[in-house]
Amino acid sequence: MTEKANENWEPKIIAFVCNWCTYAGADLAGISRLQYPPNVRLVRLPCSGRVNPFYIVKALQEGMDGVLVSGCHPGECHYISGNLSARRKFAMLKNFLSYVGMEPDRVIFTWVSASEGEKFSQVMKGVTDKVKALGPAEKLVKKL
Amino acid sequence: MENIEKQVREYAKKLLADGTVDVVVGYEGGTLPFQTTPCFITDPDDAKRLVWNRFCSVNLAKYVHDIIFGHKESQKRAKPEDRTKKKVGVIARGCTTRSLTIHLQEKQYDRDQVVIIGVPCAGFVANKKMSVAVDGKEVIACSVVGDSLSVQTKDGGKDVPLKEVLADNCLTCRFNNPIISDVMIGEAAPPMPDVEKEYEEVEAFEALPVDERWAYFTKEMGKCMRCYACRNTCPSCYCKVCFIEQNQPKWVGVGIDETDTQVFQFMRMFHMVGRCVDCGSCLEVCPMGVDLRKFLKKLDKDDFQLFDHRAGEAMESAPTLSVHSEDDKEAFIFEP
């Protein structure tokens, strides 16, 4: 709570992104010199289908204020259908997380393709704003 | 019901006597009045130990998996041509057959390795509810008489309507008759009374404010003492090494830290997506009475509403997360 009172608090957000679309999109955003908030740390994975729901829950337990997962748009997966099985998993996960009482905006899913540098920077802004509005994460955060 | 018990015994005896199966998994009377205990009959003459009543609670599909896998493990050192398959007979109500269906769909063993002795089910008595009905007093004797349960405690006897002590999952059960079976004993059971109300509890919980839901989740998980009885009795939890026991990487701490317990329970339940048959075993075995069903049922509801699937409802109905479709709903995707 002390952190919340601090006006300078900045959220820590982790993003699991796929190598082929979103990571390339982030590259494009960089090359295009698009500005976006620096709160998000990217973790590159081969595919959004590679994202084990455990990564998300574990990130929350370790004290991340927000988690983003982003992959190729449906139909554009490098592995044909990795993002489709991911979509099913995440649909269930997102519902279940908010059902047990986690703020729905802590965990966000989106699709960003390699050509969407602009969208990538907007996603970063959008996600940071959403998490900022929620304040520091407290639920599920492990304290030693 | 007595008639069913008699037929179950006869059929089990026959299966063992003619060598169709190596073992029959069923229930036998326990040492406590309200308990039955899983039993493993190998001698045809022991088939008379089998019982079938309102206290048969634990889902036996778990043992079918255990026996077949234990046997497989013991065959590892045998030459391929000398390896044998274990054939297991099992007394199965609706939920048990749903679990067996999941095992078969997930290619855990072959259909011919299990002989399913289907029985109709009208619900079992939940220990926890019975205990609440008698104010936590020790039950010294109990029996089902017609539509009520007659319970004896130190302070005297009490008759409780069965409906009040039947497990919640039984009251709303859609599949109280076997989905698949090799033989069906007795007449099919009539539908359970509250089938249409199956998601009522979940809907009520969904309507609560987010912090109240979190408070309830925290309170319930706070009861958990990490004995893993829920996981171990669950027929769908058959991983050889559970994520809880992995240490490279270590996913969850072993202590009773509040968040570790929450993460353990959350992730175990999440592994039940499209695989929880609502058999109530985890609730029944939980020594601390954690309300797991409140959460598991949500997964069931979403599974049905989003993907039109119910766990183990039919062999052809593939497990939710093993398939996908181009037009799965994606309202949850964030678009800036």
Added chain:
Amino acid sequence: MEKRVIKKDALAGIIKKMAESTLVYAPVREEDNLLFKVLEKGMEPLLDFDNAKNAPKNFFFPQTEVMMRYMRTERGKELSTGEGEIQEAVLFGVRPCDARSFVLLDNLFNDPKYKDPYYIKRREKTTIVSLACVHPPYTTCFCTSVDGHPLSSEGADVCLIDLGDTYLAECVTPKGEDLLKKMGDLPKADQALEAKKQELSDAAEKEVNGAVPAHAIKAWLDENFENPFWDTIHKSCLACGTCTYLCPTCHCFDITDEVKKEDGRRIRSWDSCMSWLFTVETSGHNPRTSQKERWRQRAMHKFKYFVDNFDAIACVGCGRCVMYCPVNIDIRKIVTDISKL
């Protein structure tokens, strides 16, 4: 030792008052569970109860306990603190079987060669008030078969005996005497009450339901590590930890490290011999390959190994493992079956 009388309606008040200044650990009702918990402000201590679901060993040997903390320094990670300060405490409402469990656990944790400071420090600072079982609470009770007695004061500092409208308070140790002094000016007990106690004691002993031949099986266990009998008990076992976690005498634990950023801690948590992970070695070799070996270990540990090492059966007959086993594996039946072999 001193014997005093406490009016029945005064006891709850005395305990509540005590809880204002010291830590009081007592059975409380939490929803449908009856559990030993720290008595917090406004909480009513239970006087009329059967027994708590969890064993009071929790208090001296918590399910999870921080053993030490460490910090990242330039040299690597270094110890920052050892165990924390331990408060004075009162453990109230312990049944005689559970009180006896502390005597058994002392053998292990207070072993002359290696003393367990976490357990001992709590034990030293805590006064145990037991509540004798004038009527043994459960049909699954079998304390008399394992050297206990429903009215025994073994392991307690003060033993309270319900005489109807008063409690007879027997001081067992100097620590108990101190506590009783703090309770105020209590009248001394007279001879008549003594006689009544004896009467109740005899009656209670008869009320304990089962006789389990716990002592008789030692000779068989000595000889029969390998025996077909061991194949008969484990099959329905779920390999959960319910019996070991609720047992007042089970003491096995695991030591693990946890880190977050610069800080870390080493904790110990209960572990269970029912789990395959308990003995598996890094190489993958496991001396106890199946539930059969694990169950044998549990039975052997309670009725043979502990007897070999400390000359006592590691079971106090509280019946928790019997009542709460999810699949009704009954240690009484196992012991009885062995005695018939």
Added chain:
Amino acid sequence: MQNPYIPIPVDLDKIITEVTTKDIKTFRFTFVNKEDEESFKYLPGQFGELSIFGKGESPIGIASSPTQPGYLEFTVQKAGVVTSELHSLEEGARMGVRGPLGNTWPIEYLKGKNIVIVGGGFAFTTLRSLINYMLHDENRSSFGKITVVYGAREPGLLIYKDELAAWEKRDDIDMNVTVDKGDATWKGREGFVPTVCKEVAPSSENAVAVICGPPVMIRFTLPVFFELGFSKDNIYTSLEMRMKCGIGKCGRCNVGSKYVCKDGPVFSLAELDKLTKEY
């Protein structure tokens, strides 16, 4: 009250890579506090719990000998969480050790007797401690003839090569180093340990055998020693089990009523015969 769970701070002074596969290294530790060094009194055969904060503890036999004061050595194979972390540490790192734990090789009993030491592969660590202890000037005269049979799968897997060479040169110890299969550079003996034992055929007269190695080796070596006339009282070995506390409390390393951490790890075959076969 001393807390037996708190590790003694030590510095990782030196790392020696023992084998060509690089997954066995010897770690030399020096004590941070002088008084700890003085109170850490051990004998060959005992073990310590190597403690890395953040990872955990691992029980490892002490490979150095008390006759080599000033440091402790442990030879560790990279296997689990703790040992992998240990292998990734650099010289100068600070960590902890608990001990000495367990019983020792029966030094007093060995005195005045001929000693046969049989080691296999990487289980040679506490045997090395014992050899160095016996060869020390002050102790050598207390022991009779010392015969060593030590084998590994291949030459690259022999540990303590420098020391082996130095012992070969001495005339007060009979060294028989063997490998299952040699290579181009190997000029020594080839053959399995049990076979070599048979060839060396140490007399059982007033002799004690100390054997430590993989279970298969032990299984085939024991008959050789029985044939040579060694009684079960005169064959010693060391057991391994999963351990946590190291002081007989955490309850997992028992073999029958004995705890390997506290009552072992060293047992004579006669003692083992009385225990259950659960290890």
